[in-house]
Amino acid sequence: MTDIVRYSFPTAVRFGAGARHMLPAVLSEAAVRRPLFVTDRGVAELPWFAELVASVAGDHATATFSGVWGNPVVSQVDAGAVAARTHDADAIVAVGGGAALDVAKAIALMQRHPGHLFDYEDGKPDARPVDQPLPYLVALPTTAGTGSEVGRSAVVSDDATHAKKIIFDPRLLARVVLADPELTLGLPAALTAATGVDALTHLVEAFLARGHHPMCDGIALEGVRLVAEHLEDAVRFAAEGGDPAAHLAARTGMLDASMMGAVAFQKGLGVNHSCAHALSTVCDTHHGRANALMLPTCMRFNLSAVPERFERLAATVGAADGPGFIAWIEALLERVGLAVSLDAEGVPRAALDRLVIVALADGCHPSNPRPVSAQDLRALFTEAFGA
Numbered sequence: 001m002t003d004i005v006r007y008s009f010p011t012a013v014r015f016g017a018g019a020r021h022m023l024p025a026v027l028s029e030a031a032v033r034r035p036l037f038v039t040d041r042g043v044a045e046l047p048w049f050a051e052l053v054a055s056v057a058g059d060h061a062t063a064t065f066s067g068v069w070g071n072p073v074v075s076q077v078d079a080g081a082v083a084a085r086t087h088d089a090d091a092i093v094a095v096g097g098g099a100a101l102d103v104a105k106a107i108a109l110m111q112r113h114p115g116h117l118f119d120y121e122d123g124k125p126d127a128r129p130v131d132q133p134l135p136y137l138v139a140l141p142t143t144a145g146t147g148s149e150v151g152r153s154a155v156v157s158d159d160a161t162h163a164k165k166i167i168f169d170p171r172l173l174a175r176v177v178l179a180d181p182e183l184t185l186g187l188p189a190a191l192t193a194a195t196g197v198d199a200l201t202h203l204v205e206a207f208l209a210r211g212h213h214p215m216c217d218g219i220a221l222e223g224v225r226l227v228a229e230h231l232e233d234a235v236r237f238a239a240e241g242g243d244p245a246a247h248l249a250a251r252t253g254m255l256d257a258s259m260m261g262a263v264a265f266q267k268g269l270g271v272n273h274s275c276a277h278a279l280s281t282v283c284d285t286h287h288g289r290a291n292a293l294m295l296p297t298c299m300r301f302n303l304s305a306v307p308e309r310f311e312r313l314a315a316t317v318g319a320a321d322g323p324g325f326i327a328w329i330e331a332l333l334e335r336v337g338l339a340v341s342l343d344a345e346g347v348p349r350a351a352l353d354r355l356v357i358v359a360l361a362d363g364c365h366p367s368n369p370r371p372v373s374a375q376d377l378r379a380l381f382t383e384a385f386g387a
């Protein structure tokens, strides 16, 4: 734990290998007594998770809710909120990838608020107010992708319709993030690639998004540089193993990049995320994988709208020009095993109409640098299906 760095941006972050070991001190400093761990089924089985819970069990009354899997849905939040009330939790320790972290944030909200989760949907005209104090939220990410640990929102789907709803409130931001790249060392190659491309998509779409936000732009460009430097290595180490120090360095770079992506997309996202959300809603596609399936197509769509922005992205990754940046993306997807058409992914062509409707209704594309119509979305999905 000698190399843990501390910074406060946009919340208190403790970053570095072994940062998870600071959890007992973090909980004690916050004077909480009854933490509820929220994680997914997979993480709950890992030895380090049991050790993490045991490390605080001496001084705190702990309980664990591990009913999170796949794309997060409301019934998981409901079950978790019951667990939080039953335990009378005064803290939520969220451990996992984007799904577990988002469900944990929603549990923190619903533990102390009445009604249905979607009563609190962002932008809903008659939304209920978030007016009760939330339990103390600590986040430990185990993937380098969504950056949900530094975000103020939770994305949760309706169980029946799979429609994604965004719950946004500044109080959903974790009070402390323990960003420990060691927790990502065991992530399999396919998930390392998919989550890493999600981070890349956040960074690129944020940089291309409409609006004046030079801070997010600067963070986005440096994040893209980190992905260029580390993603391929992280995937290769995940698949083949190798020098532990070099593996940790690659994971560290990707964890930095994913958190930077989530900070950068405060500026906005774009059409790629609208298409990816549609694929997850209609076909239950993994979010990171869904982004990868659309990325070259959506970037070609955007190129003519903001050619100078693509020039700067190109310079960041050592490509010659805007088209060269898109070629760089395609080559990267190829090398990490994600150069896949929608046909090859098994998305049925009969789903096209539905994909267009869901993508058009999505809240991400209004900040895309080029306006997006239903006709455009149809053309984008059609191109992504393949020849």
Ligand SMILES: [Zn+2]
Binding pocket: 146, 198, 201, 202, 273, 287, 291
């Ligand atoms: Zn994303």
